[in-house]
Amino acid sequence: MSEPFVLGWEEWAAFPGLGLPAIKAKVDTGARTSALHAVSIEPFGPVDKPQVRFIMHPVPDRPEVEVTCAAPAVDRREVTSSNGETELRWVIEARVKIGEREWPIEVTLTNRETMQYRMLLGRAAILDDMVVSPTTSCAQGELGYELYKDFPRRKPVKRPLRIAILTREPKNYSSQRLKEAAEAKGHVAEMINTARCTMAINALSPAVFYDGRKLPRYDAVIPRIGASLTDYGMAVLRQFEMTGAYILNSAPAIGASRDKLYAHQVLARAGIGMPTTAFAHSPKDTKNLISHVGGAPLVVKLLESTQGKGVVLAETAKAAESVIDAFRGLEANFIVQEFVKEAAGEDIRALVVGGKVVAAMKRKAQAGEFRSNLHRGGEAMRVKLTKEERATALRAAKAMGLAVAGVDLLRSDTGPKVLEVNSSPGLEGIEKTSGKDVAGLLIDHIEAHVRTMTGPPRRRARSRKAQAARAEAGAGPAGEAGRDAAE
Ligand SMILES: Nc1ncnc2c1ncn2[C@@H]1O[C@H](COP(=O)(O)OP(=O)(O)OP(=O)(O)O)[C@@H](O)[C@H]1O
Numbered sequence: 001m002s003e004p005f006v007l008g009w010e011e012w013a014a015f016p017g018l019g020l021p022a023i024k025a026k027v028d029t030g031a032r033t034s035a036l037h038a039v040s041i042e043p044f045g046p047v048d049k050p051q052v053r054f055i056m057h058p059v060p061d062r063p064e065v066e067v068t069c070a071a072p073a074v075d076r077r078e079v080t081s082s083n084g085e086t087e088l089r090w091v092i093e094a095r096v097k098i099g100e101r102e103w104p105i106e107v108t109l110t111n112r113e114t115m116q117y118r119m120l121l122g123r124a125a126i127l128d129d130m131v132v133s134p135t136t137s138c139a140q141g142e143l144g145y146e147l148y149k150d151f152p153r154r155k156p157v158k159r160p161l162r163i164a165i166l167t168r169e170p171k172n173y174s175s176q177r178l179k180e181a182a183e184a185k186g187h188v189a190e191m192i193n194t195a196r197c198t199m200a201i202n203a204l205s206p207a208v209f210y211d212g213r214k215l216p217r218y219d220a221v222i223p224r225i226g227a228s229l230t231d232y233g234m235a236v237l238r239q240f241e242m243t244g245a246y247i248l249n250s251a252p253a254i255g256a257s258r259d260k261l262y263a264h265q266v267l268a269r270a271g272i273g274m275p276t277t278a279f280a281h282s283p284k285d286t287k288n289l290i291s292h293v294g295g296a297p298l299v300v301k302l303l304e305s306t307q308g309k310g311v312v313l314a315e316t317a318k319a320a321e322s323v324i325d326a327f328r329g330l331e332a333n334f335i336v337q338e339f340v341k342e343a344a345g346e347d348i349r350a351l352v353v354g355g356k357v358v359a360a361m362k363r364k365a366q367a368g369e370f371r372s373n374l375h376r377g378g379e380a381m382r383v384k385l386t387k388e389e390r391a392t393a394l395r396a397a398k399a400m401g402l403a404v405a406g407v408d409l410l411r412s413d414t415g416p417k418v419l420e421v422n423s424s425p426g427l428e429g430i431e432k433t434s435g436k437d438v439a440g441l442l443i444d445h446i447e448a449h450v451r452t453m454t455g456p457p458r459r460r461a462r463s464r465k466a467q468a469a470r471a472e473a474g475a476g477p478a479g480e481a482g483r484d485a486a487e
């Protein structure tokens with residue numbers, strides 16, 4: 001019997017067909033599939049013979065060494081990684097060379113930037129006559145990163161990005177400001193009307209068509225999906241995600257924030273302060289529902305409400321009963337909520353971008369009104385948030401999984417109470433009131449994200465923080481807000 005081919009627990013591998021002369025791989029018989037570090041993954045070629053192109057940084061700590069690879073795409077597959085996250089990955093076929101042996105394997109592509117090894121060799125790639133020695137490192141000999149010394153170095157240039165703004169209202173303030181801010185930073189921004197997108201749902205060559213024409217690959221997509229088209233909008237967004245674009249707020253997070261019952265549950269589970277809330281769908285026992293929230297005065301809200309229209313204050317138990325009975329008669333979905341009296345007709349909008357509160361405003365109801373909506377005659381003004389309010393807004397955005405969020409909260413005797421978290425916050429009121437360039441900060445966030453996806457410069461992170469802090473300290477005129485169909 002011939003000697004088995006021994007693989008150590010780590011090995012140097014090469015992919016001659018991909019132009020990769022040396023990669024240090026961890027051999028992992030606990031993993032089925034092999035994985036290779038890849039960024040900027042982009043499908044191309046004919047639908048029946050798809051290929052993927054990707055960028056590889058083979059040398060850890062040396063992001064300037066960059067190799068552009070291309071290979072036939074053989075599948076797209078859900079893969080659950082060791083941290084438990086499931087990810088839809090491209091699968092390519094490529095020939096790996098370890099020591100003197102060269103053989104074809106399937107490899108999934110994923111961003112392994114934060115991992116110690118740029119490659120994982122799973123058991124499906126290990127052939128019958130091979131054995132793995134858990135005590136040997138590099139049984140098949142050493143290669144080295146000096147093999148990349150003649151490879152061209154990438155200068156960390158500021159590449160213009162191609163950004164799509166997914167909206168049905170290209171003319172509104174928020175859409176226009178986002179386009180302006182993107183262009184001011186040297187990027188190209190296109191308005192894409194959600195309703196005019198069609199999709200070819202194909203795992204290997206996802207595409208979005210616009211009035212029948214295939215859209216290019218965007219680096220980033222900013223969803224500004226109105227409530228009228230949430231479901232279709234989310235489908236379009238998922239499709240853009242499949243093409244490899246960076247999505248500012250993910251479809252599941254948008255969906256969660258739009259489902260008010262679910263959103264309340266998510267926030268409650270995350271331990272975030274909110275007014276005591278009871279749900280009801282035609283409840284038989286109105287009195288019970290009232291007692292759930294501590295009795296009158298209480299607030300009854302139609303779930304479909306916006307701009308404060310379906311929000312009613314019932315000052316007495318009698319009034320509460322008649323309002324609830326009326327909503328029930330209409331077969332409407334509604335919530336019953338503790339009335340936060342000490343908020344005194346004021347609420348706060350905190351705008352969160354990428355884990356920071358970048359701007360805030362206070363809305364004050366007109367005299368005799370408890371609803372502070374600007375559409376109800378409320379007035380917007382500048383406000384300084386407390387530490388606790390900031391922390392609450394950040395936690396709420398995080399719990400909902402939103403990178404960009406407008407968090408509405410009330411100031412109560414027992415701390416901030418979150419009313420809701422909006423995934424498509426309007427920019428007009430908040431920019432005019434706070435004087436901050438929120439659209440610009442949003443584009444900065446995209447830049448930082450798309451850049452880390454295509455390899456660092458990581459140094460930028462700090463300067464962005466300083467920038468946000470500076471912006472936060474800025475001033476500006478208060479103004480009228482609202483036409484924006486945004487939330
Ligand atoms: N539990 C409460 N206690 C005191 N005031 C409340 C309460 N809930 C709502 N309000 C006031 O009523 C206003 C409208 O309520 P809310 O924001 O919940 O509904 P909406 O504005 O119709 O919905 P949306 O913000 O989605 O358009 C709030 O901005 C706030 O000023």
Ligand SMILES: [Mg+2]
Nearest residue numbers: 307308373408
């Ligand atoms: Mg509101």
Ligand SMILES: [Mg+2]
Nearest residue numbers: 306420422487
């Ligand atoms: Mg809202």
